[in-house]
Amino acid sequence: MKFSLSSILLVALAAESTVASSWFSKAAYNKWHETELERWLSDHNVPYPTPADRKDLENLVKSNWDSKVATPYNDWEPAQLQSYLKAKGTEVKKGSESNKQSLVSQVQSAWHESADTASNSYNSVKDWIFDGWTDSQLKEFLDKNNVPVPQPRKRDTMLAAARSNYESIAKKLNQAAHYPGDWLYESWSESDLKEFLDERGVPVPQPTTRDKLIASVRRNSRLSATQMRDSAASASASAKASKESLSDALLESWSDSKIKEWADSNGIKVPQGSKRNELLALARKHRDTLTGDKVASSASSAFGAATSNAQNQYAKATDDASLKSEDAFNEAVGSWSDSRLKAFLDARGVPVPQGGKKDELIKQVRLNKHKAATGWSAWTFDTWTTENLRDWLSTQNNKVAKKSGATRNELFKQAQDSYASASKSGGSNYASVTSYLASATDAAKDSTFDTWSDSDLKSYLDSYGVPNYQGSNTNELRAMARRNANYFRYGTSTPQGSMFARLQSGAQWVFDQLKIGVSGGRQTASYEAQKAGDAVKEGATSATNRAGEAAQKAGDKVKEEL
Numbered sequence: 001m002k003f004s005l006s007s008i009l010l011v012a013l014a015a016e017s018t019v020a021s022s023w024f025s026k027a028a029y030n031k032w033h034e035t036e037l038e039r040w041l042s043d044h045n046v047p048y049p050t051p052a053d054r055k056d057l058e059n060l061v062k063s064n065w066d067s068k069v070a071t072p073y074n075d076w077e078p079a080q081l082q083s084y085l086k087a088k089g090t091e092v093k094k095g096s097e098s099n100k101q102s103l104v105s106q107v108q109s110a111w112h113e114s115a116d117t118a119s120n121s122y123n124s125v126k127d128w129i130f131d132g133w134t135d136s137q138l139k140e141f142l143d144k145n146n147v148p149v150p151q152p153r154k155r156d157t158m159l160a161a162a163r164s165n166y167e168s169i170a171k172k173l174n175q176a177a178h179y180p181g182d183w184l185y186e187s188w189s190e191s192d193l194k195e196f197l198d199e200r201g202v203p204v205p206q207p208t209t210r211d212k213l214i215a216s217v218r219r220n221s222r223l224s225a226t227q228m229r230d231s232a233a234s235a236s237a238s239a240k241a242s243k244e245s246l247s248d249a250l251l252e253s254w255s256d257s258k259i260k261e262w263a264d265s266n267g268i269k270v271p272q273g274s275k276r277n278e279l280l281a282l283a284r285k286h287r288d289t290l291t292g293d294k295v296a297s298s299a300s301s302a303f304g305a306a307t308s309n310a311q312n313q314y315a316k317a318t319d320d321a322s323l324k325s326e327d328a329f330n331e332a333v334g335s336w337s338d339s340r341l342k343a344f345l346d347a348r349g350v351p352v353p354q355g356g357k358k359d360e361l362i363k364q365v366r367l368n369k370h371k372a373a374t375g376w377s378a379w380t381f382d383t384w385t386t387e388n389l390r391d392w393l394s395t396q397n398n399k400v401a402k403k404s405g406a407t408r409n410e411l412f413k414q415a416q417d418s419y420a421s422a423s424k425s426g427g428s429n430y431a432s433v434t435s436y437l438a439s440a441t442d443a444a445k446d447s448t449f450d451t452w453s454d455s456d457l458k459s460y461l462d463s464y465g466v467p468n469y470q471g472s473n474t475n476e477l478r479a480m481a482r483r484n485a486n487y488f489r490y491g492t493s494t495p496q497g498s499m500f501a502r503l504q505s506g507a508q509w510v511f512d513q514l515k516i517g518v519s520g521g522r523q524t525a526s527y528e529a530q531k532a533g534d535a536v537k538e539g540a541t542s543a544t545n546r547a548g549e550a551a552q553k554a555g556d557k558v559k560e561e562l
Helices: 005-014 034-043 054-070 078-087 100-110 115-123 135-144 155-172 190-199 210-253 256-265 276-287 294-333 338-347 358-367 386-395 408-425 427-443 446-451 454-464 474-490 499-531 543-561
Strands: none
Touching: 034 054, 034 210, 054 115, 078 100, 115 210, 135 155, 190 210, 210 276, 256 276, 294 358, 294 474, 338 358, 338 454, 338 474, 386 408, 408 454, 446 474, 454 474
16 A cells, blocks of 8 residues: 655645644543553553553553653664654764664654653544545545545545544444544554554564554554654745745845835835845845735745646655665565565465466565564574574574584574474474564564674575675675565565655755755846846756756746846
8 A cells, every 4th residue: 555655745734733732730641441541551562460440550551651652762673763863864873873772862862842742642642643544544434434525535634534523433433532442443454554664664573463563553653643744844944945045046136226126116215325235135124024025926936836847756756765665675575585485475374376486476475565474483583693593492402502513504494493393283382482482582683693604694695595795795794684684574675764764855855956946046047137138048958857947947037027
């Protein structure tokens, strides 16, 4: 399911002022139902006793509220911390890429909201819970709950309908509405849930279940909405700056006599003997306070012309950025070995075509790139270090674990065989294996590649069928290993190719084009002032600079009219 970044940006800009929180003396969770308190604790992995009375649950939420809502980044993995810093335009300090403590400190310095703002946002969940939904998801939700929406069904009208009917729908379904339940995502497939998280750079634990996916979506929805609005606000500020710059360019194109004529027509007194710099300063001072300001209206017209011509290019820029990640994934899996392709599908419960050709396997992998892994497998040990593998085999009383010269490859194969045996026999033996895996997986993150030898890295890449690694240095081998490991586990290259970075880059493309147009307009204006009446020549004709060309032509047209 494809997310339209350009439409989301436009709605976010319009909704920027919608979430004005009311300030309450009591915390939002004070009015939650017991089931909502339990749901919040479960979503944030906070254990709670059962049964428990409401007061105990509320106190437990209270004691964890600040760390989970006001400063959630303390629980993030290094990859997600880096993703946030990138989205904020903050460069990660060199050498701290895998240092969680350092990354947390950097995120804390760049954090975007106060504890009060974060807490009060939960007084009106409906204001942000739908922000990241696609148009088709909104339509399905409204249709399912018989909510009429005026034609044509635009995104902003569907959002307004979903928000205004949220509480009545919950009441009709006999559901609590303060902290959203699973009912809200009833029409979402597991792939939809995972894609929502993939788009926002949120790592999806593998293996996972539908309940865990919904919990993760719910836990990250508010932060996602906040980041989206921050990006929209930044885009709006950049647009305003570009418009101001365009006004300046037009003012500077005027001769001294033209500025005096404009001042006279608008009732502005011009001191005798004023120099050009003084005339320009006087014009800038009064341009925004006058109605019928020819400079402001001309600038607005030129800006509108530039953005209008840039819209198609902006859509293309965001779509191209969105497709880059997909293209990279498709290219990578195209070189994978048959065993890797089959393992990817098997881990996600996708039937593997019997006797299928490689092209058929690749097609199925690409179709299921957003499908979450549903259980442990022999490939779970894929990225474990030699030490992790040895510790695991020791719990299974495996003789190879005690062998001093055992290579990582030997330990890995023994671990796979041990798992396969336990899986086949089932019962308590298999239960103990999966229990150990659940507790040990956190100790085997992406950073474990940092301790691998070159030969282990090459052997690992061989299992994917990755070609052309000969001659690569250690860092390049690690990068290739991480990239393919993330493709295999998440279906995306890294959980960092988030929509916020793509949205920012797409918006920045537009403003870069406007700046180009402003610069071109200023240069042409200076030339025209010197020539005083010469015919204006058309600007650059390059297709890649259409937005800049449009702004230049608009500026030239204004001067001709003057």
